[in-house]
Amino acid sequence: MYDVLAIRKTEQKKPATEVTTGERNLIMKKTINGRKYDSDTAKAVAEFSNDIGEFTEVIETLHQKRGGEFFLHCMGGPNTIYGEPRGENWRGYGQSIRPMTTAEAEEWEKNRSEAIGNFERF
Template sequence: MKKIINGKLYNTQTAKLLGEDSYSHPGDLACWSEELYQKRTGEFFLYGQGGPMSRYAQTTGQNEWSGGEQIQPMTIENARQWAEQHLSADEYEAIFGEITEDDSKKNVTFSITKDAIELLARMASETGKTRSELVEEMIRNHR
């Protein structure tokens, strides 16, 4: 599905599928499926579809409903909440990183150019430091 929302393009064909969940039972009009995606820009969105008694239902007339589909942009916090509820712990950590009991570190998402990502990866390889360590070092040393 491809949709423009608030001037931004959301496309399930070009975004990365991160996880999915569904409910279905033969003949159940409340069936649904949802897929969490991440765009190349780092933005998250949810693609959902469902039957005429699901939250994706669409009206087709007076007291008449059919199944439907929808794309919903999500903040990183909304994406994390959805993933906590619908994915396994391993799937969650594959997307958002390992969860530690130490809250001195926080995961953040931001966009940088492809060239900068390649440079950061090369620096990590040369120094033996993680990309996170390098970024934190750059921030702390910036004056």
């Protein structure tokens, strides 16, 4: 099982890079509709993880940009909605960034704080 905080501290020492296939990276940069999202420079507000196991592990981190905009950095194992195809018959660890309104961020936080798993506000 992964120690999420230990991984985050060691992974953040690396320079932020775009995600490449087959790489599990806790830092992600993405441009969506002309807006830049960077999990390395935005403030982490809260994090949810299920700690079920490598194949079904989910980690979602709510971030807030300097301008107040929220986004969710989502990561998950092959058997989750975040898993990505890695060939014809294989899926691997995947991740994505999802912009959120303030209302969506509040709803996510409410739902995740009541879910089974680990929830932490920063």
